[in-house]
Amino acid sequence: MATTGRIKPPLGHDNKWWWDQVAAGTLALQRCSQCHTLRHPPRPMCGECQSLSWDSIPASGRGTVASFTILHHPQFPGYQYPLIIVLVDLEEGLRITAGLSDCDPADVAFDMAVEAYIHEDADGFRIPMFRPATGRKI
């Protein structure tokens, strides 16, 4: 998908740890230390019990496409279009948005089984992406 020149995410206190996990090859899910509710995207407080304590678990990476969009415009340098962006229902019960690769835009479908992997751009930046499920691990 993108090779270089990708717009990098702003990193702050609440999300840098997650991107560090991605850089290390893990798609992490934040978990409340009090009630064990999972949440994504990362944020400081549990929405269920308001606890500020948390840890994380590695996601299986398995999920299904809940929705998707195919971007043709505007085209930013460093990306190959069309871009397929999917909203994935992870098997852990959370949703995550990411790019979908290894798939013809005409073949994307609701409820399609997908799996996460960590994509690395030419400049070394790593980002979670999905591809049609094959049973491979992240």
Ligand SMILES: [Zn+2]
């Ligand atoms: Zn909680």
